[in-house]
Amino acid sequence: MDTRRLGYFVRVVDVGNITRAADSLHITQSALSQHISALEHDVKTRLLTRTGRGVVATASGRSLYRYAQGILRLEKAARIDLRAGGDTPAGLVTVGLASYSMAPGLAVPLLRVVRERYPNIQLQLIQNLTVVMSQAVLLGQVDMALIYDPGYVKGVVFEHVLEEDFCLISSARLPPVTHRGDSITLKEASRLGFILPSEVHTVRRITDAAFHAAGLHCSVVAEIEPGMVLRDAVVSGLGVTVLPLTATRAHFAPDEVRAYRFADSQLHTAMSLCTPEVQPLSEAAALVADLLRTLIRDQPGPAGRREPSVAANAAHP
Structure with missing residues (x-):
């Protein structure tokens, strides 16, 4: 499967209009339509439905969209890692942060300490996703997520932190x-x-x-x-x-x-750090996870539940 076409498909779904998506990608509308048609031929199903205002993803399109985000993220992470070489920790690390929680308040401190200690690690912080954070971890869209503990979810592990x-x-x-x-x-x-x-x-x-x-x-x-x-x-x-x-x-x-x-x-x-159950974290992601744990421990007030x-x-x- 051509990852370039996956990227085009994700852009079309995000924008909801082939003409505007083509403009943002700096290609012609006809070329973009051909790429989408070729992708639909590869997966042997229709991915988009035309509406009066543009296009929307079909049920199959929504499924591919979720997987495509993880595939594209892994490709980007690999390019960053290979470009940096092997002397220092490097790579793309994506962290999901639960909305309406203390998690977003850790975003800037986490970014600051990562930039200071590991300048070759590119941090990506995400709060809003089309799927719940635990599923995003499972699908590979994010490396880890600081979220409210939802209970057992197959395929991921929840580490109670607060x-x-x-x-x-x-x-x-x-x-x-x-x-x-x-x-x-x-x-x-x-x-x-x-x-x-x-x-x-x-x-x-x-x-x-x-x-x-x-x-x-x-x-x-x-x-x-x-x-x-x-x-x-x-x-x-x-x-x-x-x-x-x-x-x-x-x-x-x-x-x-x-x-x-x-x-x-x-x-x-409970707030928990959600990580994949089977797939181990990359070196860069493991380092970011340790920094995140330290920042949580250093939050004002006693550890554990706040009074x-x-x-x-x-x-x-």
């Missing part, structure tokens, strides 16, 4: 949502409007489960996936949210929000 406590987060521009100081009950919280990620996200599932167990309803006024959009919406006072304490520190300034621990329920989950009162008070204006 337990995250969740808090209710509200804008400091509005009056306090409770008179209980830095704590709130689920019943009090059920009267508020929540801004949360979609139902497939771990933060949402844990939040919904806690309210359901208490016989209460969590009123979701908006579902937002991009972290910065959620941040701006909460700071603006458009709703409250639920986030881990470490993520609150990473996403908000101390004077922007109030953080409340849940007085009558424990909302928490809600500490972070809540720190986030309190």
Whole structure:
């Protein structure tokens, strides 16, 4: 299978339009169409369907798209590794970071230390993917991922690195949502409007489960996936949210929000480093994984679960 054609196919799916994809690839539309047709001939199935606005991937196309991302990443990693030679650690290392967690807050520190210690390692940090992070590790799209532990997933290993406590987060521009100081009950919280990620996200599932167990309803006024959009919406006072304490520190300034621990329920989950079960990490990826573990251990506060009162008070204006 021609990897160049795979790259063209991925670009077409990303752009959703053959003409615009051809422009970005600096080839003619007819040439790009021929490459896609040849690829469809190779795999003996239709990969794209035309719509009024462009093209979309078929079911087979979506499957190939996921595998193609892993294949292209491995090809790029091999080229970087071979170009650097064998004297120093080198290669492409891709790290997935769970959204709405402390993981994105480690991105810049990880990039800084990798650049200082291993300048020939090219770091690629990814937060949003078309598949869940554990599947991305399994498919070879990323080397490792720092994510909420979803439980057993065949083909990958989860190394427990941290337990995250969740808090209710509200804008400091509005009056306090409770008179209980830095704590709130689920019943009090059920009267508020929540801004949360979609139902497939771990933060949402844990939040919904806690309210359901208490016989209460969590009123979701908006579902937002991009972290910065959620941040701006909460700071603006458009709703409250639920986030881990470490993520609150990473996403908000101390004077922007109030953080409340849940007085009558424990909302928490484990953060884990997800790696392939069978395929060993490359030398470069193993070094990055060790740096990531060190950065997690060096996070403010005691190792393991963070105490809600500490972070809540720190986030309190």
